Amino acid sequence: MKKLLLATALVAFSSGIAAAQTVRLGTEGAYPPFNFIDDAGQVAGFEREMGDEMCKRAGLTCEWVTNEWDSIIPNLQSGNYDVIIAGMSITEEREEIIDFSANYFPPAASAYAAASADADIAGGVVSAQVSTIQAAYIAESGATLLEFPTPDETIAAVRNGEAVAVFADKDYLRPFVEQSNGELMFVGDDVALGGGVGLGFRDSDDELRAKFDAAIESMKADGTLNAAIEKHFGPEAKKF
Incomplete structure (x- = not known):
């Protein structure tokens, strides 16, 4: 027992x-x-x-x-x-x-943010974070994909002219666009992914x-x- x-x-x-x-x-x-x-x-x-x-x-x-x-x-x-x-x-x-x-x-929507309203998101260089659904989308879109390890770097690439636009979750990009004093803007159509x-x-x-x-x-x-x-x-x- x-x-x-x-x-x-x-x-x-x-x-x-x-x-x-x-x-x-x-x-x-x-x-x-x-x-x-x-x-x-x-x-x-x-x-x-x-x-x-x-x-x-x-x-x-x-x-x-x-x-x-x-x-x-x-x-x-x-x-x-x-x-x-x-x-x-x-x-x-x-x-x-x-x-x-x-x-x-x-x-939710993914979106393009650019420094110019006429950014060539169809054929230009577009930045995205590596291994994301946004990077995979750009790779198939006809644009030239520029990948970075971190999301901050994708936005910096637009600011310094390395990319014409960044493609990412719109909810992530929104505060950067709203706080940029017009330096960044959404361009093109939103894209539903995932x-x-x-x-x-x-x-x-x-x-x-x-x-x-x-x-x-x-x-x-x-x-x-x-x-x-x-x-x-x-x-x-x-x-x-």
Whole structure:
């Protein structure tokens, strides 16, 4: 009987350890307002707020890890963190490599920002961040793609004349355009790409993904996601 009780206690203890296991959230920290590093050196932005809330609702202890964008999927697969939460659009190509949660940001427009209203976005040099759906689109568009590791560099390329325009999420570009005093402007038509923004998981982590899916759906249902989208992206941002 004592052995049985001891075995039961050990099983319960082991289960408690598993339940309390820390889940590491990997983000870029360079894509405001989705994610950025604040003055205190901490991950901040829409995804920090929503990621913390997802973990709370899922009953998980979570910590944040930053990783450069161009290696963010390989480092998920190698176990450096457990979840990608980095403004990553859901695409068929990425779904061949990793699993996605339900989207926590709806499909939104990508747009061109340029220094001139007559910028040649059809045949000129257009900058985009490496390994993004926007870079893939430009590569097939007839324009010349100029890729950079970080989103800041894509905008700098337009300011310094290396590119005639930058192509990125419109919600990311909007504050740069609005605060540029007319030096930057949207040109051309908006383009719909991807299936919204979702969390990325290793194929083997179905149980973990299901916990986050449940949290996301509850946040859609009670309006938490829409309120956060408006807070971080403004009233004009697309919502659920």
